[in-house]
Amino acid sequence: MASWTSSQFLYEETKPVGIQFLERFKRSGRLSFKQYQALVFILTFVAYIAFHAARKPNSIVKGTLSASTVKGGWAPFDGPDGPALLGQIDLAFLSVYAVGMFVAGHLGDRLDLRTFLTIGMIGTGFFTALFGFAFWADFHSFYYFLAVQVLAGWFQSIGWPCVVAVLGNWFDKKRRGMIMGVWSAHTSLGNITGSLLASALLKFGWGWSFLGPALLITFLGIVVYLFLPVNPPTVGAERDGTEVDSTMRLGDTITESLLGSRMSTGFDRKAIGFMAAWKIPGVAPFAFCLFFTKLVSYTFLYWLPFYVSHNMIGGEYLSEETSGNLSTLFDVGGVVGGVLAGYISDQLDGRAITAAGFIYLAIPALFLYRVYGHISMTINVILMFTSGVFVNGPFALITTAVSADLGTHKSLKGNARALATVTAIIDGTGSIGAAIGPVLTGYISAISWDAVFYMLMTAAFISGLLLTKLIIAEVKAMVSGSSEEDKVVASSSPEHRAPIDVLL
Incomplete structure (x- = not known):
């Protein structure tokens, strides 16, 4: 049995009992x-x-x-x-x-x-x-x-x-x-x-x-x-030609050993180390980007109902219950933003471009909400929803699709699994920002809410800047007609440099 810090798997994968039960009702048996x-x-x-x-x-x-x-x-x-x-x-x-x-x-x-x-x-x-x-x-x-x-x-x-x-x-x-x-x-x-x-x-x-x-x-x-x-x-699931997942690739071909007789592959592969996961191209920029993005998102999560109830809208103050119900529109905007960000990033094949675009648009959205949100309920609802779209859109994209992409990056050459580790690094770093944002807001709001929104806009701006290098790489890849990930794979081949060390 390997220690928890080693790269060896500590388990043997088995088919769930429930799946075995469901297969009994299938003529094909699967x-x-x-x-x-x-x-x-x-x-x-x-x-x-x-x-x-x-x-x-x-x-x-x-x-x-x-x-x-x-x-x-x-x-x-x-x-x-x-x-x-x-x-x-x-x-x-x-x-x-x-x-x-x-x-x-x-x-x-x-x-x-x-x-x-x-x-x-x-x-x-x-x-x-x-x-x-x-x-x-x-x-x-x-x-x-x-x-x-x-x-x-x-x-x-x-x-x-x-x-x-x-x-x-x-x-x-x-x-x-x-x-x-x-x-x-x-x-x-x-x-x-x-x-x-x-x-x-x-x-x-x-x-x-x-x-x-x-x-x-x-x-x-x-x-x-x-x-x-x-x-x-x-x-033992068999995928057709259109369902080839990057986790099952070795270069451009399916790793046969994973789809063959090895049903329990836990001891046949090595898991990537924590420090090696940080070295995967894109992990660090997206992790620190999420730090500031989640700082903004969680500040709204914990303080938006309070902010709404303590600031006049349309010339009157809302009750705490009404403020809480109204604040859910920020979450609704987040759902729309997450779907839009995912769809746009798929069409562009550019996660960094999409995330940064939403983040930069969040800055004027936050400014408008602070300055004009008090005029009427209708304007407040529209601006709150819009802020939710642009704040939570990149948050959802980075914590899901981006994490999965980087955890199955081609530079790993199919010899390592890093999905959970990369996801933890990115969302864990973001969660630190999530813990800091609400605390800072508690102190800064005592000075003024304008200061709070300036803090949030500054955090969003820094978040976007952290993706600049990745944006440039994605634009170059679009112009040349090849993916940036393919370039990383080529540069990480044995004749160029050693592959990522999975034993860290």
Whole structure:
């Protein structure tokens, strides 16, 4: 058994029991490749909806925990420093989530993704329920809530590298942008599902708001373990000529050993090391780009309802409930932006060009929203939706299609798997920005909201600049008629330079 830092796989891939059961109802005794793709899309989609739904109870019950009018609130959050304590819990969750992402990605390329994802889902469900258990157990220790959220953040960090890696194994690069753009809607749908479920259960007691999403993600975790096919070789899926995935290529040909008799390929391939993954062309620029992009996105996620309720729109202030409902339009814009960014990047075959274009357009969108958003409800809705399109569009593109592309980069020459590691590096770096943005906003908003928006516009500008070198490379590739990735492969051939060291 290899150590966790080595490049060897620590598992043997096997066909899920649920797949074996479904095959009994097929005359051919096996599912088609298209059916496997549909199954993977649906399972990873609902799995991450459950992850996001499990995060929402914290924001739903904040008013109940800190409000002095609801049975005196809930100690220790019912005092004047209650909001600050709840903010510290959020910061702890996001910080552990960001750090855990790097570890989870490293392990994800060495462990069975199906089992690892199931552990993340059930663990998330357990600690989400444990937070709500304090309601019945009458726990009031701040450190209890802090510890539970830290552990919940750790298990939450397992989800993203796993679902992106699995999805990337089944969909080829040519259509990956559009497919993952649609798939990325799980974020908003998860937020909506969690909000509705937690709000509906809140009347029975705030503990139930945590128990509901916890049971949902636990149940879906079991479903994932029973039915999720990690990759085509594991289940013996045969792809036709139009479904050749870059994860199964060696140069321009399919790696026969992966589609042949080796059904358990875990010990036949090596996983890329953490430092080697950083050396894959494009990983570092996109990772730091996402740092600033996610800083902007998560600032809106945590502060937009507060901002809307504390700034006049059409000459009046909105209630907290109305402000919360209105702020969902930013998420709706994000869904549209994710689909558009994915489609455009597929058509242009330029991920960096598309991401940077959306990011630069986000700057005037943010400026207009701050300056003119207060005039009327109609203008506010339009500008909020537009901001969501341009802020969350590149966020969705980078965390899905770009991560999958780079994790199956041709420079790896088919001898390494890096999907989960690369996904973790990119989204983990972005999550650090996600933790910093809301904290900075808490301090800067005390000075002025204008300063907050200038900070967000500056972050967006820096985010776009970080992709400049990649944009130039993509433009040159378009002009020459060849992909930049092909050039990287050529330059990394033995006669030019040594391949990426997968043993780092």
